[in-house]
Amino acid sequence: MLPAVPERDTPYASRREIFGWAMFDFANQAYTLLIITVVFGELFTTVIVGEHNGSYRLANFLWSLALAISYLMVVITAPLCGAVMDHRADKKRFLFLSYVATVASTAMLYFVAPGYVVLGLVLIVVSNYAYSMGESFIAAFLPGLGPPALLGKISGFGWALGYLGGLFAAGFTLLVLGDTTAENFARIRFVGPFAAVFFLVAAIPTFAWLKERGTPQPVTASYGRIARQRMLATFRDLRHFKDLSLFLVSLLFSMAGVYIIIAFAFIYGGQVIGWETGVRNIMFIIVQITAAAGALGFGALQDRLGGKLTYQLTLGLWVVAIIAIWATPALTEWVNARFAYDWQAQYVFLVVGCLAGASLGSSQSASRTLVGLFSPRDKAAEFFGFWGLANKLAGVLGIVLLGGLQVLVGLKASILLCAVLFIVAMLICARVNEAQGRAAAQQWQQCQAT
Numbered sequence: 304m305l306p307a308v309p310e311r312d313t314p315y316a317s318r319r320e321i322f323g324w325a326m327f328d329f330a331n332q333a334y335t336l337l338i339i340t341v342v343f344g345e346l347f348t349t350v351i352v353g354e355h356n357g358s359y360r361l362a363n364f365l366w367s368l369a370l371a372i373s374y375l376m377v378v379i380t381a382p383l384c385g386a387v388m389d390h391r392a393d394k395k396r397f398l399f400l401s402y403v404a405t406v407a408s409t410a411m412l413y414f415v416a417p418g419y420v421v422l423g424l425v426l427i428v429v430s431n432y433a434y435s436m437g438e439s440f441i442a443a444f445l446p447g448l449g450p451p452a453l454l455g456k457i458s459g460f461g462w463a464l465g466y467l468g469g470l471f472a473a474g475f476t477l478l479v480l481g482d483t484t485a486e487n488f489a490r491i492r493f494v495g496p497f498a499a500v501f502f503l504v505a506a507i508p509t510f511a512w513l514k515e516r517g518t519p520q521p522v523t524a525s526y527g528r529i530a531r532q533r534m535l536a537t538f539r540d541l542r543h544f545k546d547l548s549l550f551l552v553s554l555l556f557s558m559a560g561v562y563i564i565i566a567f568a569f570i571y572g573g574q575v576i577g578w579e580t581g582v583r584n585i586m587f588i589i590v591q592i593t594a595a596a597g598a599l600g601f602g603a604l605q606d607r608l609g610g611k612l613t614y615q616l617t618l619g620l621w622v623v624a625i626i627a628i629w630a631t632p633a634l635t636e637w638v639n640a641r642f643a644y645d646w647q648a649q650y651v652f653l654v655v656g657c658l659a660g661a662s663l664g665s666s667q668s669a670s671r672t673l674v675g676l677f678s679p680r681d682k683a684a685e686f687f688g689f690w691g692l693a694n695k696l697a698g699v700l701g702i703v704l705l706g707g708l709q710v711l712v713g714l715k716a717s718i719l720l721c722a723v724l725f726i727v728a729m730l731i732c733a734r735v736n737e738a739q740g741r742a743a744a745q746q747w748q749q750c751q752a753t
Contacts, residue, residue, distance in 0.1 A: 316448040321457060323512030324448060327398075327441045328465030330505035333472035334409060334434050338427075339370070339609055341569045341587060342476060342494045343412060346483045348570055351415060351739045359574055360710050363567075367706025369424045370566055373431035374698035381439050381691035386532075388443065395515045398440040402510075404433035406503045412495025417485065435698075439691030441509075445675040447516040451741060455610065455672045459602015461666040466595035473587040482580050516680070543747060546610050546740030547677035547686065550732065551693045554670055557618055557728035558694050559701030560625070560721035561666060564659065566702055567714070571627070575715045576631060578649035586656050593660030601665035602672070610673040611737040617666035620728045624658035625722040629715065630654055677740040679747040 316324070337343065344366060352362035355372050365661055388394045408430035415423040481487045572578045572586065597617075605613040627634065635648040671690070678686040701724065708717040 320512050320514060321448055321460070322445055323508045324441065324652035325457075325461040325464045327437075327506050327509040327513075327737045328461040329468035330467040330502045330506060330509070331405070331434060331437060332469040333505075334405060334430070335499040335565065336469040337433065337472055337476060337494050337498045337585075338409060340565050341473070341481055342480075343427075344566065345569055345573055346414075346488075346494070347423055347427075348662070349483065349573070350417055350421055350485050350488060353417070354452075359570075363423065363714065364706045365707055366427075366566070366570075367421065367702045369427040370431060370562075371517075371699045371703050373428045373435065373697035373704070374562075374702070376428075376432045377435045377439070377695035378692050378699065381436060381695065382689055384436065385439065385443065385687060385691075388440070392515055394440055394443050395510070395513065399510060400504070401433050401437035401440055402410070402506055405430055405437060406499045410432060410496045410499035410504070412501065412678065413492055415495075417488065418505045428485060432550070435691070435695055438694070439612060439687050442671055442674075442690060443687040444513060444516075444718065445671065445687075446680045447679050451676050453606065454675045455605030455669075456600045458672040458675065459598045459600075459605070459668045462598035462602070462664050462671075463595040466591045466598065466664055468501075470588065470591040470595075472498065473591060477584050477587060501643065526666070537724060539543045544677060544686075544740070544743050546735050546737070546743065547674070550673055550677065550740070551689060552737050553728045553731040553735065554674075554690070554693045554714060555700070556724045556730075557621075557666065557670070559704070560724035560728075561663065561701075562694075562698040563701045563705045563718075563721050564663065565723075567705065567718075568659065571628070571714055571718065572652060576649050576652045578652065582649045582653065589653060589656045590660040590663070591710050594664030596664070597661035598664035598704065600661075602668050605669055605672060609737050610669060610676055611732065613734055614666070614669040614673060615729055617662060617669050618725045618732075620658065621666060622661040622722050623723045624655065625654040625718060627658060627724070628652075628721075629718050667684070673737075673740075676737070677744050679744045682747070 348366055349363035352365055362611055384397055388397050394529050408426055412423070412426050412430070415426060445454060445458060448454075448737060475497065478493060480491050480497070484489055568590075569583065569586070571585060578586070601613055604616075608616075632648050634649045638651065674686060674690045701720075705717055705720060708720060
């Protein structure tokens with residue numbers, strides 16, 4: 304249900320505008336799910352590149368490389384774009400440009416046939432870069448949508464609606480496009496155009512109803528110079544936002560683990576668990592439902608317990624999920640011996656998927672809300688630019704580490720890296736003072752108003 308935000312006599316958004324904002328999460332989930340997490344990632348590693356010398360390690364490494372390059376591009380450009388958007392109150396135009404670029408490059412994935420490795424790498428770099436920039440741009444609207452007491456629910460609603468969008472996209476893929484096999488390539492290659500059209504149509508309410516807030520500042524120099532000046536000022540200002548800075552470091556480690564799961568969870572299921580197509584399809588649905596439930600549940604919980612405690616709880620849930628993923632084969636043997644069952648590892652992996660799905664939706668929602676709580680509204684785009692920087696630098700860190708580690712020790716052992724990253728993130732976040740961080744944002748906003 305949409306959070307009840309007063310529609311009049313406040314600077315905040317109406318329910319319709321919040322719904323329009325959340326529809327961008329609904330729309331772009333088709334890209335995340337179908338291109339990065341499930342279908343095209345598996346298609347690229349098993350069919351486009353394929354197996355070499357009895358191993359998929361080269362294919363996995365190339366997939367890691369493409370994602371790492373796109374995330375590194377975001378690291379370089381997101382704060383610059385955020386500075387320009389805040390100066391010109393122009394978030395909506397930047398969001399639209401990233402949206403068009405994502406749609407166009409995703410549709411072109413249709414032309415990536417077996418052996419067309421370079422073309423596939425280039426299109427993944429471009430589409431994932433544009434998509435990731437859009438994530439930062441849409442998040443920058445969050446602080447202006449409602450009062451701090453409702454940001455957890457609003458963010459959770461967005462993530463939950465996003466996973467509902469993923470469920471719709473997954474349903475079409477399962478029923479119409481079929482399996483990610485070489486024999487079915489003529490149909491499954493349409494996954495790119497389908498994800499593009501889904502994103503194109505479903506995001507229309509965002510651009511129809513979402514409002515641009517803020518007052519444009521005069522352009523006294525080139526945009527590049529304005530961006531550099533504002534970024535340098537923001538770096539200096541960060542001393543007033545110590546808790547935000549510390550949280551972004553924690554986020555760097557936690558999102559490194561999340562990006563590994565997003566990029567390799569279904570590849571892990573195919574290569575390590577050896578699941579059948581039917582089980583893989585069920586996992587499609589399980590992850591979307593549990594992620595939506597996690598985002599909604601923890602979003603409501605966050606407004607009661609506070610952002611920091613909720614975020615820490617989601618990281619603890621992640622650690623349990625990662626250990627369960629790694630231990631699935633042994634856990635299967637224990638269950639069969641203890642209860643005289645004859646389960647296969649793939650069925651136990653479905654249960655583990657519920658934990659991972661709940662962790663995925665809740666942790667992303669909680670982190671976005673905390674940055675919103677720690678950000679003054681007139682610096683929201685810049686600070687969410689740094690949020691995007693931390694996220695994508697995490698993507699580079701996590702995926703490169705995992706890509707290299709799996710070459711040395713294999714994918715199964717490498718997945719434990721995620722648990723280590725989540726534990727480090729929890730230790731760093733323990734030093735964050737949420738009340739102090741929120742007060743710093745409010746004081747900054749009041750000083751600017753006077």
